[in-house]
Amino acid sequence: MATKVAVVGIGMTENKSRWDLSLPGLYRLAYQRALEDCGLKSEDIDAVAFGHSPEYFEGVNHPEKWCGEAVGALNKPLFRVHTGGTVGGSVAIAAYYLVASGKFEVVLAISGNKLNETSSAQIGLSTVYDPIMGRQFAAGAPSAVAVQASKYYSQYGYNEDHGLMVAVKNRNNALKNPYAQLRIPDYTLEGARNTPMLCHPLRLADMCPTSDAACAMIFAAEHRVEAITDNPAWVLSAVAVNEGINYVDRDWSKPIGLRKAAELAYERAGIKDPRRELDVVEVYDAFSVQELIWYEGLKLCDWGEGGRLMESGATRMEGDIPVNPSGGTLCANSIGASAMFRKAEAALQVMGRAGEHQIPGVRRALGHGWGGGIQFHTIMIFGKDKP
Amino acid sequence: MKKTELLFLKEDVDIPYNWAAGRYGSLFLTRLRDEGKFIGNRCPSCGKVYLPPRVVCGPCFTPPEEIVELGDTGTLVSYSVVNYPFIDPETGSRRPIPYTLGYIRLDGCDTYLSHFVDETDPAKLTPGLRVKAVFRPREERTGRLQDVLHFKIVD
Numbered sequence: 289m290a291t292k293v294a295v296v297g298i299g300m301t302e303n304k305s306r307w308d309l310s311l312p313g314l315y316r317l318a319y320q321r322a323l324e325d326c327g328l329k330s331e332d333i334d335a336v337a338f339g340h341s342p343e344y345f346e347g348v349n350h351p352e353k354w355c356g357e358a359v360g361a362l363n364k365p366l367f368r369v370h371t372g373g374t375v376g377g378s379v380a381i382a383a384y385y386l387v388a389s390g391k392f393e394v395v396l397a398i399s400g401n402k403l404n405e406t407s408s409a410q411i412g413l414s415t416v417y418d419p420i421m422g423r424q425f426a427a428g429a430p431s432a433v434a435v436q437a438s439k440y441y442s443q444y445g446y447n448e449d450h451g452l453m454v455a456v457k458n459r460n461n462a463l464k465n466p467y468a469q470l471r472i473p474d475y476t477l478e479g480a481r482n483t484p485m486l487c488h489p490l491r492l493a494d495m496c497p498t499s500d501a502a503c504a505m506i507f508a509a510e511h512r513v514e515a516i517t518d519n520p521a522w523v524l525s526a527v528a529v530n531e532g533i534n535y536v537d538r539d540w541s542k543p544i545g546l547r548k549a550a551e552l553a554y555e556r557a558g559i560k561d562p563r564r565e566l567d568v569v570e571v572y573d574a575f576s577v578q579e580l581i582w583y584e585g586l587k588l589c590d591w592g593e594g595g596r597l598m599e600s601g602a603t604r605m606e607g608d609i610p611v612n613p614s615g616g617t618l619c620a621n622s623i624g625a626s627a628m629f630r631k632a633e634a635a636l637q638v639m640g641r642a643g644e645h646q647i648p649g650v651r652r653a654l655g656h657g658w659g660g661g662i663q664f665h666t667i668m669i670f671g672k673d674k675p
Numbered sequence: 676m677k678k679t680e681l682l683f684l685k686e687d688v689d690i691p692y693n694w695a696a697g698r699y700g701s702l703f704l705t706r707l708r709d710e711g712k713f714i715g716n717r718c719p720s721c722g723k724v725y726l727p728p729r730v731v732c733g734p735c736f737t738p739p740e741e742i743v744e745l746g747d748t749g750t751l752v753s754y755s756v757v758n759y760p761f762i763d764p765e766t767g768s769r770r771p772i773p774y775t776l777g778y779i780r781l782d783g784c785d786t787y788l789s790h791f792v793d794e795t796d797p798a799k800l801t802p803g804l805r806v807k808a809v810f811r812p813r814e815e816r817t818g819r820l821q822d823v824l825h826f827k828i829v830d
């Protein structure tokens with residue numbers, strides 16, 4: 289039997305451009321805030337799981353080499369994890385595994401990026417394609433997701449407005465989140481429709497900003513939790529699935545890897561009807577339309593019903609299954625920290641500490657992430673009650 | 676800490692690489708260059724055909740050893756009209772916009788090839804259109820995917 293594990297402390301930095309902090313400075317700030325959040329000292333942490341997205345974004349390499357001390361990893365085990373955009377989720381899951389294994393009692397998960405250190409992050413993204421058989425024609429992440437969007441919209445009779453509705457919902461939610469980068473008052477569908485068409489069918493409004501941010505979560509074993517906090521977020525399940533890329537008959541609008549991850553996560557958490565049994569969901573919506581596709585992958589609705597679920601209002605802050613009350617990745621995207629933000633936001637919702645965007649009475653919350661060629665999916669489900 | 680002037684260091688990095696195409700990749704690219712033909716490879720276990728050819732069939736974890744010659748027509752699986760300034764990582768200069776990125780499934784093949792489509796009016800594009808490869812003249816072909824100039828819509 290694996291050890292039961294809870295999140296006991298969370299530290300976030302605000303998503304914005306940070307010329308006042310170096311990369312180690314950014315990591316240290318998130319770590320310091322996580323320690324203060326739960327009253328632990330750096331010597332109380334047994335091991336560190338460390339993440340950072342493709343280094344090309346910052347023109348650096350192997351940053352755990354020179355950021356280790358900033359995250360308290362001096363004469364301690366440090367494990368680097370790397371899965372592209374979902375790295376923060378993979379790091380959180382790795383930290384959970386380290387504690388669940390019984391080999392460590394208190395483990396730090398930390399991940400971040402400073403995307404503003406280049407004006408050419410999308411060139412970096414081109415290098416994540418096969419150099420001989422694929423990168424010649426793409427234009428970074430937006431073009432790949434635009435292809436996904438074209439397929440999704442045409443397959444189910446939806447249109448650009450369905451993605452823009454997500455943008456309007458999440459940008460309005462972000463007004464309540466001090467850690468979000470895009471906090472634009474009076475954000476309307478009309479305004480979103482008037483933003484430039486950058487990668488048809490995606491407009492500027494459909495896309496995330498580039499942020500500098502780090503996120504930290506501290507995971508503790510059951511027998512240590514009580515002494516640290518009386519308000520933990522218990523890990524009910526943690527699942528990572530790689531969907532593969534350009535596999536035979538891939539349907540970009542149907543994320544079978546996410547569906548598999550969701551089914552495993554629900555089974556392990558004892559959830560039969562996710563729409564009813566989850567109280568809030570945070571998905572990695574780097575582009576608006578993806579939120580609709582993730583609704584379907586996560587079984588909040590059937591295949592092809594994502595646009596209609598959005599239209600119904602169910603995923604708004606006051607709906608029966610709120611999605612991205614924080615504003616999501618669409619309002620803050622450092623890449624390295626983003627998938628961990630989804631998990632940390634879900635954990636904060638369970639703790640009742642999400643602030644102005646808290647959903648009342650949350651007992652179970654899900655945090656998602658994706659990375660790579662829209663292929664690496666991570667899911668964590670947190671609960672108020674010990675499993 | 677007292678307020679201080681915030682500095683940053685600017686640097687441009689330029690690193691040369693040589694990427695191996697491998698045996699299947701080299702066969703694919705030489706046939707493309709010399710004969711203007713696409714080849715894929717078929718998995719003996721599930722019968723699926725890969726293009727470009729690859730070293731393993733993922734679901735079966737079996738090498739798709741049978742080489743298959745494919746035609747130059749296929750279906751547009753999906754697309755995007757790219758309309759934002761983008762530095763081409765191959766050339767280091769800005770790629771002309773708008774251009775259309777297409778995912779194309781050649782007839783007789785079960786994966787897609789990403790390439791350019793010579794139509795940038797979104798009203799004229801939709802998944803499912805029939806497309807045909809337009810090759811560069813033989814003397815311009817160098818053994819890369821760009822030996823195909825683009826795909827054109829044929830219906």
Ligand SMILES: [Zn+2]
Nearest residue numbers: 718721732735
């Ligand atoms: Zn096979």
